Amino acid sequence: MTTTAGPTAERYGDHLFHHGHPSEFARLSAMAAALDPGSRAHLTGRGVGPGWRCLDLGAGTGSVSRWLAEQVGDGGEIVAVDQDVRFLSGIEEGNVTVVEADVTAEDFAPGRFDLVHARFLLMHLREREAFLARVVDWLRPGGWLVVSDAADLGTPSSDNAAYRATMAAYWHAVAATLGSDITFGRRYPRPLAALGLGNLGVGVHFPVVAAGSGIAECWRLTLEQTRNHVLATGAVTAETIDETLRYLAAPTTWDLSLAMMTAWGRKV
Template identity: 40%
Template sequence: MTAQTETDWRQERYRDGVFSHAVDTERHRLRLLESVLDRHTQARLETFGVGPGRRCLEIGGGAGSVARWLAERGAEVTVTDLDVSFLGELADLGVRVLRHDMYTEDFPPGSFDLIHLRYVLVHLPDQDRAISRLVSWLAPGGVLVVEEPAFFPIAGSPHPAYREVMLAFRAYIEDAVGTRTEWARSLPLPLAGTGLVDVEVDTRIQPVQGGDDESEWWRLTLEQSRQQIVARGLVTDEVFERAYTELADPAFFDLSLAVFTAWGRRPG
């Protein structure tokens, strides 16, 4: 990777306002995502021991719920994001908030006992490079936990509008953002390849029902890219509207993303 692409990769991938904090609904969208993922994240992190003296790094902090949860348990927490505008209030809890690009900016080796990131790696240019960097920041005995989504459950949906819009969105973010929408299926092997030990993975498929938090998260996520998706001819506005009707109908039930959670410990 050249210095030029290190400087420009974010602008190249996050064009058209995709996942931008400047979008009016972005904080609410992130809160909805927290509402459907946090209980799973918290249950997994608890198994590694979270409490006073534990130095924790939360990468891609979003709206801040995981960093807050870690801090409330007495951990020493650093939270980073490319845009920290939703994270400032965490400083009142003693959380160190950093605008930081984990793909190009370093921490000293051995800085953390626990590193967690969620829905981040799939959007990066080189996952193996990113994981190697994360592992270098772990102290001996420290644990890396990654949670990443894959789209494959959606491809077989029996709901035509939902399926068509979601597959169009997948094609769009693969091109516009460079997202590797099925990369998570390779887990846990990318962690094992870095020399981590006690490497494991679990997988679940998120359900989606009309009117629930998952369906509203999807509606807001899709709407951010709707104009660009339609302009590219991937799907029509009429199909978007039918999909939104399905997502709002309490009788609608389907599958959403598969979520892979993988973890490993640095020897020592």
């Protein structure tokens, strides 16, 4: 496991969470199923509608881009950006443009968009704050920035010890490997306030972990993919991870895990 943060440090998708992993599409789809209701509510609350020009950063499977495309209609425009666009094939028709790029190296014309959206991207970017400052330039005056990231509000208070320990080790492993910051979203909307945005707000979407739920399936696939990294922390044993996987699949399980913190602000 690497802890270096220099230019050669491992980044999201280099190895861990690479889109070529056999279960990555299923993992991101399960995540999207758990989060989309919250994202749609928050975006609807910002008034997204016909004619809007929207940028979806780190678009993943494109579930939000696709939904935005329906909201803005033929007169609007969606630009969906991801460093790996293999899961976005098929959405590029009509008002959707797909761009394969590292978002931190990309640039757009100042004032081009009515809405910039990024879900579960900033927490994984090592240069999240500097990048966020650049993103604001791409908004027109009055345009909305809507960003969502995870906060681990659910597992520390779980009464299942194996689940508590495994999730703590998981967040430690992704921080050490990718530089991911599980505390960034918990501080919303302060990072947006620091950029001078107005009309600030925060919403919390808290999916319930139960057998067959999108979030339980997402965790099953995530722990499967990160198992060696979680074990390498030395904080949990293979048996503890397996006990957690049985807990996530049990028909009697009702629990909480990550909360999706969504912050929004308007360029003045």
